[in-house]
Amino acid sequence: MKVLVPVKRVIDYNVKPRVKSDETGVDLANVKMSMNPFCEIAVEEAVRLKEKGVVTEVVAVSIGPAQAQETLRTALAMGADRAILVQTDADLEPLAVAKVLKAVIDEESPNLVVMGKQAIDGDNNATGQMLSALLGWPQASFASKLEVSGDKATVTREVDGGLQTIEAPLPVIITADLRLNEPRYASLPNIMKAKKKPLDTKDIASYGVDTAPRLKVVKVAEPPKRGGGIKVETAADLVAKLKNEAGVL
Amino acid sequence: MAVLVIADQTGGALSDNTHKTVSAAKAIGGDIDILVTGKDCKSAAEAAAKIEGVRKVLLAQSDDLGHGLAEAVEAAVVPLMGGYDAVLTPATSQGKNFSPRIAAKLDVSHISDIVEVVDASTFVRPIYAGNALETVQSSEAKKVITVRPTAFKAAGEGGSAAIEDIGAGDGAGATKFVTEEIVKSERPELTGAKIVVSGGRAMGSAEEFQKVIEPLADRLGAAVGASRAAVDAGYAPNDYQVGQTGKVVAPELYIAIGISGAIQHLAGMKDSKIIVAINKDGDAPIFQVADYGLVADYKAAVPELMSALG
Numbered sequence: 433m434k435v436l437v438p439v440k441r442v443i444d445y446n447v448k449p450r451v452k453s454d455e456t457g458v459d460l461a462n463v464k465m466s467m468n469p470f471c472e473i474a475v476e477e478a479v480r481l482k483e484k485g486v487v488t489e490v491v492a493v494s495i496g497p498a499q500a501q502e503t504l505r506t507a508l509a510m511g512a513d514r515a516i517l518v519q520t521d522a523d524l525e526p527l528a529v530a531k532v533l534k535a536v537i538d539e540e541s542p543n544l545v546v547m548g549k550q551a552i553d554g555d556n557n558a559t560g561q562m563l564s565a566l567l568g569w570p571q572a573s574f575a576s577k578l579e580v581s582g583d584k585a586t587v588t589r590e591v592d593g594g595l596q597t598i599e600a601p602l603p604v605i606i607t608a609d610l611r612l613n614e615p616r617y618a619s620l621p622n623i624m625k626a627k628k629k630p631l632d633t634k635d636i637a638s639y640g641v642d643t644a645p646r647l648k649v650v651k652v653a654e655p656p657k658r659g660g661g662i663k664v665e666t667a668a669d670l671v672a673k674l675k676n677e678a679g680v681l
Numbered sequence: 682m683a684v685l686v687i688a689d690q691t692g693g694a695l696s697d698n699t700h701k702t703v704s705a706a707k708a709i710g711g712d713i714d715i716l717v718t719g720k721d722c723k724s725a726a727e728a729a730a731k732i733e734g735v736r737k738v739l740l741a742q743s744d745d746l747g748h749g750l751a752e753a754v755e756a757a758v759v760p761l762m763g764g765y766d767a768v769l770t771p772a773t774s775q776g777k778n779f780s781p782r783i784a785a786k787l788d789v790s791h792i793s794d795i796v797e798v799v800d801a802s803t804f805v806r807p808i809y810a811g812n813a814l815e816t817v818q819s820s821e822a823k824k825v826i827t828v829r830p831t832a833f834k835a836a837g838e839g840g841s842a843a844i845e846d847i848g849a850g851d852g853a854g855a856t857k858f859v860t861e862e863i864v865k866s867e868r869p870e871l872t873g874a875k876i877v878v879s880g881g882r883a884m885g886s887a888e889e890f891q892k893v894i895e896p897l898a899d900r901l902g903a904a905v906g907a908s909r910a911a912v913d914a915g916y917a918p919n920d921y922q923v924g925q926t927g928k929v930v931a932p933e934l935y936i937a938i939g940i941s942g943a944i945q946h947l948a949g950m951k952d953s954k955i956i957v958a959i960n961k962d963g964d965a966p967i968f969q970v971a972d973y974g975l976v977a978d979y980k981a982a983v984p985e986l987m988s989a990l991g
């Protein structure tokens with residue numbers, strides 16, 4: 433059984449993003465980039481499935497610039513077997529990413545796709561759902577628990593009021609939520625080993641998919657700043673301020 | 682121009698998120714219809730029919746729709762889209778689950794989590810955990826959008842739209858519902874509450890969380906929230922998480938207790954009207970967004986707060 437894990441290179445989650453002064457985007461020059469945290473969780477889950485003997489091969493795929501090779505090497509160091517970089521310097525919208533992933537899936541025929549629920553840059557929370565709709569495969573989003581047995585996946589999902597469990601026959605698209613697992617740190621020997629694992633680079637054009645942007649970015653602006661607040665000395669002062677000054681109690 | 686709004690309802694009770702999404706639809710303009718999906722949810726359709734400015738309410742019911750299965754909702758909505766220029770859904774977990782599918786089926790972009798309608802084709806949405814606001818323009822024939830409810834005022838009541846039963850659609854196909862664990866609470870719903878009291882990692886245990894945060898919330902008639910650290914550690918259930926990847930809240934009053942104020946947490950609460958932080962570390966980043974900060978150990982401060990409230 434084969435599992436495909438799409439991973440995205442994004443701004444490191446510890447970095448505070450800064451908007452460019454010309455309002456054309458977020459400044460990513462000389463900023464630390466890492467694997468999207470939700471993608472790390474997806475890789476971890478796939479590797480655990482392999483360690484449990486449920487799957488035999490974990491393939492990581494990223495659509496992005498040449499530097500996304502680093503992200504793929506991280507996936508390989510965590511335990512993925514091989515990687516595919518679909519190279520492009522363009523910023524793709526979720527629909528385009530989903531279409532390219534579909535083309536990769538048509539070639540690779542995985543039994544399972546485990547991916548992040550959301551990328552922390554675009555915050556779209558859309559790609560997995562779109563991919564499921566394009567493929568006509570069942571969708572299990574926001575997974576906090578995954579069990580694969582035989583040709584069936586049972587998935588516990590984080591929903592508005594608590595948890596929901598659904599089941600679906602393979603092949604299926606899973607999107608990972610925060611509590612699916614705690615991703616491992618790659619060990620130094622595994623980082624060394626990962627350098628020798630296969631990483632194929634393909635030109636995005638070779639998939640013949642229309643990835644042209646559909647949306648026009650008019651501007652990217654700084655959100656309004658909150659005015660500075662004050663410190664109060666005691667709980668009683670706080671209650672008095674909330675009643676008399678803020679009028680919220 | 683016609684806009685379809687997909688209602689947010691649970692067990693036949695219509696959520697206010699629907700009214701807020703109708704306001705976003707009004708900003709786009711044109712006729713507004715509401716689709717209510719679920720099971721045994723006629724009462725939600727009746728409530729939706731009373732929202733001011735609504736032309737018609739469509740009702741689709743089945744077991745799969747009752748469980749909110751994404752494939753089923755998509756199958757109910759896509760055939761209707763011949764008659765609409767845009768479909769708007771509240772950006773709840775449920776809405777985020779199915780709305781991108783509709784976009785993919787229509788071969789158009791998904792415009793996620795909008796906080797402002799500039800005009801009928803231009804929208805503002807937060808990216809990078811709310812550290813940037815992106816204005817995007819769509820020239821596509823159909824617009825598929827999720828709406829951040831806290832960014833819009835609720836549409837008023839006073840309408841009397843007709844309700845039309847449209848049957849169930851095709852169902853969810855191979856995906857089957859197994860079980861759910863939904864926590865029933867007497868407290869107000871987190872995303873719509875006027876006051877939210879949230880606890881963080883400082884609580885140290887589920888017992889402490891219940892002993893400290895919940896009585897204060899109940900005294901204030903507030904909803905309870907939590908940081909990711911508190912949820913991961915099992916002090917609070919997953920649906921309490923406020924933040925970039927949890928729920929977004931914008932109450933009149935947000936009280937953060939023992940929460941440091943990581944950007945991912947701020948993304949979910951920094952649009953609150955008044956923010957109060959109680960933290961023993963005077964340098965905690967939460968104080969940079971707090972209107973009122975109390976540098977104190979919560980173990981002393983919360984009991985004092987309870988007695989000051991009387």
Ligand SMILES: Cc1cc2nc3c(=O)[nH]c(=O)nc-3n(C[C@H](O)[C@H](O)[C@H](O)COP(=O)(O)OP(=O)(O)OC[C@H]3O[C@@H](n4cnc5c(N)ncnc54)[C@H](O)[C@@H]3O)c2cc1C
Nearest residue numbers: 438439457495525526547548550551554555556557558559
């Ligand atoms: C109008 C517009 C303007 C943009 N401007 C910028 C910009 O200024 N700067 C910038 O950096 N980006 C920009 N982007 C790109 C955007 O931020 C997102 O990267 C893109 O829309 C994908 O959305 P997402 O990553 O939020 O997807 P989500 O749906 O949140 O991602 C979910 C999951 O999909 C998978 N996935 C997503 N993308 C990839 C990928 N490339 N390869 C492999 N797997 C993937 C991952 O598993 C991920 O966890 C822009 C996009 C649009 C539409």
Ligand SMILES: Cc1cc2nc3c(=O)[nH]c(=O)nc-3n(C[C@H](O)[C@H](O)[C@H](O)COP(=O)(O)OP(=O)(O)OC[C@H]3O[C@@H](n4cnc5c(N)ncnc54)[C@H](O)[C@@H]3O)c2cc1C
Nearest residue numbers: 881882883908909910924925926927939940941946961979
């Ligand atoms: C991909 C990703 C997504 C995330 N999404 C979210 C999200 O949606 N929501 C979210 O909240 N986080 C999210 N996080 C996690 C976030 O980065 C922080 O780790 C988290 O918010 C920290 O929670 P905390 O403030 O409770 O804990 P800490 O940062 O540990 O802060 C605890 C605070 O309590 C104070 N304290 C300790 N003892 C006391 C006491 N006795 N009295 C008073 N104060 C005390 C300390 O001074 C400290 O400031 C996400 C992280 C990632 C990587």
